[in-house]
Amino acid sequence: MLSERKREVLRAVVSEYVNTAEPVGSRTLVRRHDLGVSTATIRNEMADLEEMGYLEQPHVSAGRVPSDSGYRFYVDNLMEQDQLTGSEQDLLNQLAGITTREADTVLASASRLLSQISNYVGLVTSPRIHTSRLTSVKLVHLDHRLALALLFTDNGQVESRVMVLPPEIEPADMENLAAYFTHRLAGKPIEEITSQLLDEVYEELLENVRHSCDLLGQIASALMAWLKASARGRVYMGGAHNILKQPEFQDLEKVRRLLALLEEEPILLQLLQRDPGTMVTIGRENQLPVMQDCTVVSATYAVNGRPAGTLAVLGPTRMNYAHVISVLEYMSGCLEQAFSGKDKD
Amino acid sequence: MLSERKREVLRAVVSEYVNTAEPVGSRTLVRRHDLGVSTATIRNEMADLEEMGYLEQPHVSAGRVPSDSGYRFYVDNLMEQDQLTGSEQDLLNQLAGITTREADTVLASASRLLSQISNYVGLVTSPRIHTSRLTSVKLVHLDHRLALALLFTDNGQVESRVMVLPPEIEPADMENLAAYFTHRLAGKPIEEITSQLLDEVYEELLENVRHSCDLLGQIASALMAWLKASARGRVYMGGAHNILKQPEFQDLEKVRRLLALLEEEPILLQLLQRDPGTMVTIGRENQLPVMQDCTVVSATYAVNGRPAGTLAVLGPTRMNYAHVISVLEYMSGCLEQAFSGKDKD
DNA sequence: ATTAGCACTCTCCCCAAGAGAGTGCTAACG
């Protein structure tokens, strides 16, 4: 266990380095944080902390810099809660007030706000409806060739898609078809509706109903494509340019690689697949080589009480952890409100 | 008018500079392009070209670099047609083959491909349905509180949106309502359906029909919001990181500003609002200060013969103009094919 | 255990010198 003074020193080093981005020496440390001892003592403490792996020295006659483990210890044991300022709260509260019904707009604004307040990169995933259940399938006849397929879920969402039908179908057939789909699929979590299950339903239909397989196949594959698309999930990114403000991203090639990564939606999506709660991934803790001097702080948000999506901030390991965590957790609430409020009316 | 030799020299300077990104001197010019005269002669020609404003000298003892007007002259008078390689064509042809019905996927891939082939930033706008006409409005009752609003356009597109209704409405009312909207709005180009027109219709409805204004207002505003959203248009961007490969973007602050700009969708949208055809905007010809050492080459694509959207490449003024233009024009065709093919089936 | 003092190390900045590249000018040439 670290002595109280060592903890104090480590905390001071982190806070100083986060502010200045420059290796911090014993002198500046005693001057700016009243530690009550001399520089020599601090030097000894810092040497100890270095040996323990919490601090590093860029070169022998420079100050100290927190290592990944140093940040880790700081986050786990030393960090103090941060209070958002009033204006920050106001900014974030806008989210709940967006009038549009489009999730799109809300999420785009969220990622933007995140980057704006944190000065890092903001990331937000769309709410995943995986966990919600299908309640019914409807087919509505529109005109001679067009029908509308509707999926209802138990969290109040409705998705619709226009489908082109072959001319030989009767309105009654369509009702039967919809009823059958509902019968077979209702109550199932969206994520369990795989192509395998759909294939089964397809086979059954072929046996029981006397439709052209063409039509059935079309409907089944449209349903499938559509479920896939809505299950895919999107990632909204805002403020990518902010990383260029950080002194640790002066190396153009490094920045380029990171930016290229940020354009790969599937990778981001996988990256943001997280368990509920707040999580901090520091430097080497990240799997991807490009991100090994970045930190990702993530939180999840819920819709109607169920975990739905992730919001995150990506920045250098030298990050204002306390502040970012506060922002994320506050925004998590705002998003829940925005989405849950929307479903009610 | 420029002498044939001057044209030759200017062409050589542009081509050399585009390849090497370094000021080109008389020596390298005669060595790499067989101009048949000595360096001294070339020096004189270059001095003339500089005086005419087509070339510039970074400093007195450096080689020459094309000015914005130099590029302009090159593009307008000197450039030779570029042939795409087979593999480039294959890559672009993928676009037409995307099976998804989602415009989203096609456009995202398009911007990606554009950046991949050109090594600059690729931009694509979604097809604008402005010019198409509304044919009818339908309201379909779903369950006690939900209705589906449908808009049909004369190019075969259908847009649908779920609306929440107050309970007091009767199915017959809804049909009347839909019929009235159709009666008043059918045949109008989408872009003419402004909030002013909708307000008029709203007023008329209030007089003629005995519904709660609450409901009417709701429907009108939903319709409005929705038309706005589908008229808004989106911009797809790919390969933003590519600009970091360019030696002219070493200045981090400059890059940051440009990246920030690229995150502003409305600005991009305005930027890409272009008349049909291929267009090159070089350096200072751009309005925005951030872009004054960039070139935007844009082309438009049509859907069913009508101009629908823009695709563009953004890079440094030192750009491979001929190649980029070929790529854009080829892709324009691919996009038209992708979208027009889609509407048919 | 803490601290003052000191020698030592390493980076960063500045400056001067020299190499290199390219020019413009002048005078000679066909």
Place this chain on the structure above:
DNA sequence: CGTTAGCACTCTCTTGGGGAGAGTGCTAAT
């Protein structure tokens, strides 16, 4: 008269040395 060889000149970029500055670790004294 257009073209070219030759040359002096200018400017940048690189290289290397020297000194200032910051910070350290160690030792001896408190």
